[in-house]
Amino acid sequence: MLSASLWIDEGLNALRELEENITGYTVPANYGSASFNQVRPLYPGAVALVANEGTVVSHFSTGYSYKYADADGTLSPQSELYVVASLTKMFTTILAMQQLDKGAFGLNDPVVTHLPGLDGGKEDVTVQMLMTHTSGFDADPDPGLWYGYPTVEERREAILRIALINEPGKRYLYSDINYMVLQLLLEQVTGKALDDLLKDDLTGPLNMTSTFFNRRNVQLNKSELVERHIVSTEYQIEVLGDIEPDRLQPVWGTVHDENAWGLDGVSGHAGLYSSALDLGVFCQMILNNGTFGGTRVLKPETVDLIFTNFNGAFPGNAHGLGFELNQNYWSGAMRSLKTAGHTGFTGTSLAIDRPSNTLWVLLTHRVHPSRTWSNINLARENMGFFVAKALGRIE
The missing domain is CATH 3.40.710.10 (DD-peptidase/beta-lactamase superfamily)
Known part of the structure; x- marks a missing residue:
């Protein structure tokens, strides 16, 4: 497993700043274009994870899982299950x-x-x-x-x-x-x-027990959702009208993406649930050139294709197989052609920096209560900044 460890003081200070920054966005404020010039939090809750050289150096949660579906709000535990949207890809x-x-x-x-x-x-x-x-x-x-x-x-x-x-x-x-x-x-x-x-x-081979599709869009009741730490998402019908799927509001326990819902909850583009720790295992497998915990799932030369830019003809859209490369909006100061990552519409992202053997994951449910609530790229970029600072790349 990824194991917890301590870094040198400078790195730890940067990681504490990271936690303060990500936590800060749960506080209502006018964050400019990120909050569409409204006073509101960027997201009700978040879980973040950073690992370097196979060791977890930061893993924290903040805010609420069910803030706008629960009169009192329920604090986020680190084990939280998020609808990861396009991280499914x-x-x-x-x-x-x-x-x-x-x-x-x-x-x-x-x-x-x-x-x-x-x-x-x-x-x-x-x-x-x-x-x-x-x-x-x-x-x-x-x-x-x-x-x-x-x-x-x-x-x-x-x-x-x-x-x-x-x-x-x-x-x-x-x-x-x-x-x-x-x-x-x-x-x-x-x-x-x-x-x-x-x-x-x-x-299965990587023992990622928190990563799954909800085939047939099985609707759990509220107590089961709370017990399984599944975050709530959007009041879709209120936001978009009666064209939306007729289901529990806010959408909670079934896939947020309407097309994935229409495909029985299972699609190649969206639909997965996962946790920060499972996504950490996934990213570490890639950093390990296709293996994790003694189990190989990809050949090393195939993993190289993730970090190969196939889109040289399209400047600004560098892309390995599946993964984006060299993008500021999710990696900030860590961006490079050897930094692969992706985002999800619901407010999720993962990043894998091959040169420093570092990964980071940010899971939020920024679509709760509405997809028009915020754009969290500011938080994503800042996470990259503080990871770079922890690694000593920037002052």
Whole structure:
């Protein structure tokens, strides 16, 4: 396991500053554009983790898990389970890289070679294009899967029919559709549902017991949600209207993302629940070149593809397989072409800095009570700043 340890005084001081900073954003204030010029906290609660050289050097929680769904509020424990939104894509990425290792498909293979149902002029879309957001797909399905089609099977079939809006390989456009298609590809070549594949090939072998999909969108009652430390999210119907899924408000215990909800709670682009410690294991596996706790899940040369920029033709959008590279908005002063990471819409992020063998995770539920509540990039950037300060990179 990742183990707790102490750093030298300078590093510890920076980590204490980090905790004060992340905690500070739970206090209502006008944070400018981050709080849309309103007096409010950036998020009701958060859990953060930092590890260096395989050792946890900071792990803390702050604020509330259920602040606006509970009259009194419940303090955040460190074990909290968050809907991690698009961090799901990073897990789908690793599952795809495992299939690369097995020779099930190649990066430059046309997806349609292995997924014949992907029709409509998409013959030139490759696996690499899906994983670097250069396929030509739009950002999201239109209409949304959850209301545009009556059954889960019809929604899955609709994904295969989505038309391209750009020529493959000619433009970068971040797209959830890429990872919906990648899920269907993985299920086709492995013969397993994505959630089963995840458990069998990744979270099970790495003993990541807090990382899972909620297949069939099973709704737990409030006492069960509190007991399992699952954070609440958004009053979606109040915010967006009756087009939203008809379910418990605020959304709590089922996936926040509506398209993932429409896909029975399991999608390649969103839907996972996880904890900071599990995400720490995930990131450390990557820093360990594909192994953790004596279990290898990827070849070292395949891990290198996470830190290889495939998007040199699209300045500002550096991308390894699945992971973004060299982005200020989630890594701040730690940004580099060897710093890989990603964010999630609900207020989550993870970052992996290969040169310093450092990882950091920030989990918030900034969409509680509303997605219009805040933008937490300020907190993400500041976390990178204090990690850099702890490492002695900056004064």
